[in-house]
Amino acid sequence: MQKFIDRRGRVWIVDIDNTTLRRVKTLTDVRLLDAIDGDLINRLATDPLLLGDVLFAICKPQADQQDVDDEAFAEGLAGDAIDEACKAVVDALVAYFPESRRRLLRKAADKQRMIETRGLEAIERRLDDPNLVDSIVSDLEQKLGVPMSNASSSNSPVSSESTQDHSPSAN
Numbered sequence: 775m776q777k778f779i780d781r782r783g784r785v786w787i788v789d790i791d792n793t794t795l796r797r798v799k800t801l802t803d804v805r806l807l808d809a810i811d812g813d814l815i816n817r818l819a820t821d822p823l824l825l826g827d828v829l830f831a832i833c834k835p836q837a838d839q840q841d842v843d844d845e846a847f848a849e850g851l852a853g854d855a856i857d858e859a860c861k862a863v864v865d866a867l868v869a870y871f872p873e874s875r876r877r878l879l880r881k882a883a884d885k886q887r888m889i890e891t892r893g894l895e896a897i898e899r900r901l902d903d904p905n906l907v908d909s910i911v912s913d914l915e916q917k918l919g920v921p922m923s924n925a926s927s928s929n930s931p932v933s934s935e936s937t938q939d940h941s942p943s944a945n
Contacts, residue, residue, distance in 0.1 A: 776862035776869070780850030784840070786833045788862040790870040794832055801831040809867050810875060815886050819860055826851045829859055832866075 776788040795806050804824070808814045818825045830837065830847045837847055851859060864883045868876055900906065915921075 776866040778855060778858040778862040780847075780855045780859070781852050782850040784842070784850055786829070786836060786859075786862075788829070788832055788859075788866040790832065790866045797834060798828055798831040801834070802827045804828055804831075806867060806870075809864075809882075810871070810879060815864055815867075815883055818863060819886060819890060822851065822856050825856065825860055825863070829863060832863065 777785055778788065779785050790806065798804055798806055806814070818828065826848045829851070830844050833847070868879045868883060871879055
């Protein structure tokens with residue numbers, strides 16, 4: 775059995791069996807068995823609202839015992855509790871399946887975590903780039919047709935005063 779601690783300090787056991795699968799499907803219309811060959815693991819990892827709904831359905835018997843409704847349950851899901859809860863759901867799903875499928879699901883879950891980690895690292899590297907702001911502003915100015923702040927004066931229109939003919943024959 776897996777567990778996580780929400781930000782209110784409540785401990786929730788995440789255990790998946792056939793009854794849990796039915797309850798989750800009834801309450802959320804999510805088929806946890808789609809984790810095998812679908813994108814459910816990715817959806818749970820990237821959608822905290824979906825994760826919260828699925829988790830509440832999984833933990834509903836415990837929540838009922840503690841007089842915790844879905845709103846109070848959801849209030850406990852924020853910050854690091856979201857990551858812990860997601861890991862608990864994925865690990866409980868892996869544990870539910872027989873060994874032959876468990877290996878595949880474990881591999882899929884591990885790959886998903888690797889993708890998330892590497893993606894976050896790539897984003898962090900990009901955000902740490904000292905030229906990021908200048909690059910974005912430059913791209914924006916170019917798309918909007920705004921003259922660059924460092925553009926030379928030769929791009930400015932010639933004033934009408936400088937184009938007047940001041941020769942004696944013009945009078």
